[in-house]
Amino acid sequence: MSSKPISVLITGANRGLGLEMVKQMVDTQSPLTPLSVLFACCRDPDGPRAEELRALAKKHPDIIKVICMDTADRSSIRQSAEQVGSLLGEKGLNLVINNAAILINSTLVDSTPEDMAKTFNTNVIGPMSVIQEFLPYLRAAAKNSEVPGMSCRKAAVVNMSSIIGSIENIQAIQKYLTAVPYRISKAALNMLNACAAFEFQKEEILFTVLHPGWVRTAMGTAYAPIDREESIQGVLQVINSMSEKHHGVLTDYKGQTINW
């Protein structure tokens, strides 16, 4: 029996891991096929940093819809939710990937209140606002599904976090990177996910956290051991295999559970 087409939304889809997700998802070999629509969100869809995304959207006009969304700006998130809602119809939205984030690499001594506020605004308040604004469409998808349980084909939010937000792993990681505002923001994102997992359990909307590995992107730097293709191949397989076992859990791109 073939799977029903699913609708997906990705934030920060114009470069790095977000763009790689878009690339791999429109490939017919992707584990997440078939797609009905892929909302590729970015804050400057007409600017030079979205050139590759625009070219990809031109190649797949029936699937990729480029949407303007600044995840540090609540009114921009609300406007994009209205736009997405008008394109979606009644079936709702199956999968939201909160991917956009920033990293300020400062120590505790160097971190300013502005660094912290900016990082929290994008990495924590952004994903929270996305969850809130897109909740009606996730709820519609969960209600419309005839399948019991949880999955990304029903209604799910994947929050892209990082092992470096793990308090338990601090000893192992501190020597490579300080990035205090970023690490605190990812620990907070993990808690946001835990709260959402608790609150939406009964509605069978899956909330999960993923660590994509240390990857060669602008954020991950050229020193990272793995490339985008490898990371996202793993990420998409993990997302596709998710069930209620992943609800409220932090997993890496290989499907291994990570301690908080």
Ligand SMILES: NC(=O)c1ccc[n+]([C@@H]2O[C@H](COP(=O)([O-])OP(=O)(O)OC[C@H]3O[C@@H](n4cnc5c(N)ncnc54)[C@H](OP(=O)(O)O)[C@@H]3O)[C@@H](O)[C@H]2O)c1
């Ligand atoms: N790379 C790694 O090694 C690694 C490891 C662990 C976790 N992660 C996580 O994986 C995700 C993707 O990381 P990446 O490596 O792809 O980072 P990246 O190359 O720096 O890309 C970040 C993306 O987020 C977007 N973004 C930032 N602020 C935004 C805002 N206010 N509104 C909309 N978009 C915004 C950027 O768009 P602009 O072009 O407009 O700036 C860009 O598309 C992040 O959540 C990151 O924390 C990455």
